[in-house]
Amino acid sequence: MKPSKKEQDSKIKARSKKADDKQKTILEMLQSHGAKIYDDLDNGQFPKFSIPSRSVSNIVYDKKLRQYILGNNAALRSSRNSSQLRSFTQLIWLAFFANRLTNERKSSTLRDIYYSSQAFAVEFEDQSESDNIIVDLEAVTSRAREDFHIFPEERSSIFGDLNIEYTIPGYEGKTMNLANHPDGYSIGPSLTTAELVDTSAEIVIAIEKGGLFTRFVEEQVDKKFKSIIINTGGQAPRSTRTLLKRLHDEMKLPVICLTDGDVYGEHIAMVIKSGSANAAHLRELTVPDAKWVGVWATDIEKYKLPTIPMTEADIKRCYDLQKDPRYQDGIWKKELDVFLRIKRKAELEAFSKYGLTNITDKYLPQKLELAKSL
């Protein structure tokens, strides 16, 4: 039964109120930080604040949360300290700029931030310096940059039967079905902030590569396996991870990851599952129940895939990951050990040796079946 107009209106209102509330919370938080600094200055004192330390020694693995988090170490950043004064000013500027963005509901990219700073005579040596200050702001506020309307450049994409409703200014109440366009929809600010209305899908397949994503759409994997297909474009960007989490939490969909058969692929799946050390200051970016279904090192032998030898860097990466607490048991440890043993790797495209649709016809169904038991 189609919902009545009235019902729909109230729904939209409720949703937009939710977005408004979130915006209000963010603005209030930024304002309170600003007020503290204002008061310090007004009282003739050098403003200062504490910031959680993001040094390696302060990044610890939380078994309960199943992700890396920051420890209790915090550093005092003071405007009296001449070596911190510059970064202090940069951070205040960023809060000030994020405040404007949030207030005006405008979005910006990391690169935008770097160039915008110049209009205010705030100097950044290069974009990596401004990126770093953005992470500082995240750490101080415990909020992801996306909450301040700051997004990365890289875009991944999504395809499948999922109805969404926009909340961004000018599109409020507009809906969209994400199976309407065969190239997929890019996962940007409007999509990550949209309400997830409903879906017929029963699973989310996150796939590492654009080429395979296109193949999956062509082969109608969405229909055949009742799935939403997401192209992570290598290491999944934060916005994509946020969306994956929402699909899991809000739509109750299981998430599986399909990556190249190498150590980097394994880690792409791990980051979706339990986050990265770089974002240890943030929660809400992980899908702890996500499953990695392939390509496993054992698959390489099992499916007789064409392989290429691992490089020195690949092998070093294996040894590094062996020290990571998340790789101490289960499939993660087992596959890593096999990679180290065979010292060879295979890409997703390797299945093409047995025909272009081999991966969707043979491999995927077996893996989906297997995923249920993982």
Add this chain to the structure above:
Amino acid sequence: MASIEEKFNQISPSEFFYSNRDLAGFSNPTRSLYTAVREFVENALDACDQKGILPDVYLTIKAVDPDKPDPKPYILTVKDNGPGIDAEHIPLAFGTVLYGSKFGLKQARGMFGLGATMAILYGQITTNQPVTVKSSSDGKIQNQFEILLDIQKNKPIIVKHTTKEVTKTGLSVSICLEGDYSKAGGKIRDYVYETSLITPYASLTFDDPKDEKFTHTRFVKEIPPPPTIIRPHPHGIDVERIRRMIVESQFEIPIIDDAMIEKVRKDLGLSVKKLSFTSIMEKAKSKWKNLPRQVRVVVSLMSFLKMDFEKLNKIKIEDIDVSNKKLFYWDFGDSQSKSVDMDPESMYYKQLTNTVQGEPLTTFLTKRFQRIGPSTAVKFAEFAKFKPERRMGTLTNQELVQLSDSLQKFEDFMAPDSSCLAPLGAEPLEKGIKKFFNPDFVAVVQRPASAYSGFPFIIEMGIAYGGDIKSGGPHVYRYANRIPLLYDEGSDVVLKVVNETDWGRYKVKGEPPFIIVSHICSTRIPYKTAGKENVADRQEIERELRLALQFLSRKLSSFMSKRGQSEMAKKRANLYAKYIPMIAEFCTELSGNKKQPNYKKMLETEIASEIKKVEDEENIIETI
């Protein structure tokens, strides 16, 4: 059997140096011109120093034929306002090798004036021109000589001698020599420049072949205290030197002839009348204390011979055998050798042994060496396993070597007397550095006197930073006995010590504008070569250099960190002025305020305090 007859020729010192002139720095026209300049300038300065005259030295180098290409003959003239040399000494001083006035043990730039004669010799063999010497030692008459050296005979040949009236004392020496100014010019100018830094009480003028004049006027009006001549230190002595000292301390048994008898008679106050042996002895006993040594010896001999003057006239003393207490003499009357016993208890016996066997060891030590007292002398005798009263004249060759070795090894001698040294002094050195480099920082130190192998030495050192000093330092200015050392710096001990210093530790980084002036004063500088350009790395000297450098480096380091702090304070003040207003602006909008926070006063106070810090640091730097 064939015998090979070898012929040994004795060669004169002139000839020796003629064939070994490379040793003394006369190896080629470039080096020779430079060395000749040095020798004459240093002689001029030494002469003035000795008489306490503020030196005015005038150096001229002119080409005989300016259009000829180098190397070519140059006329080198050095004129001073020193004491001059007496006319009678001039031919020998300038016309023979190894004739000089600097034989005492004290610090001087040159030894024996050897180098100057070498320069004259070099001039003569390259241009066949005589040296021209103009000297006035009384300030009234000037003697002018033209002298050639007879190399084989080591004798002067006076070509010309004239006199004229003058009003001032002084010496002017002029030689014609083959040189290469186009190559040596740089070094000679450096030499004059660096000499004026270490001789701030001298005025130096250099008139070069291109008619360029370099004038360095004195900027210190006082001559540093002159060194005194002293006795040697036991550590700086060898067997040969001891042998010569013993000879000085021994006396011959006088030949008893008519003249001697007459002298004894007179000194005893005896008239012509004949006196018996007994009355002579009585007379002598009463006058003993006032008798000269020779007379005492004769009287002592008479006491054992029991002879009066008449009998004495008929014998000849053959030997005094001290150990067997026997006196041997030849009796002309009997034409045979006879002997008498000597009573070792008698005072006459003592007198004779003293004369024949020289002084006892302890007296020898206390009288002929510096800073040895009677108790040290006794201690030493024990150490060297000699009886303290052992007569120096009785030592065998082997014992002499043993004595010499022990003198080197005995550690309880006092450090060598440094009154024979003439350091420049910290104050004039600092003045010189300030005048030459106008630095931001200068520190000088004069180390206490120390010694190597019995030769005393003193290290003076200065460090300067910034100002007019060029970057790329440290540049090291090396001096020894007020002579700049310009060649062969690679192997020098000063450079070694400087290069081994980790300047980063003293906050000196990159290519700093930074100089070091090092001055070694000693009665004997341990040069590595006869060219006198680099100092050997004697352990004691190296240690003192290191201590001096460390002391100064610490001062430099504290200057550098103060300077760094003051730069930091300036930087901080700038940073506050730049960023705090920005923070104020951003947080005003962020906090939703309209008006900016009242931060200006705080900022002004903070900047003022940083600026005050800078000023304080600068004051401290000035007082370092």
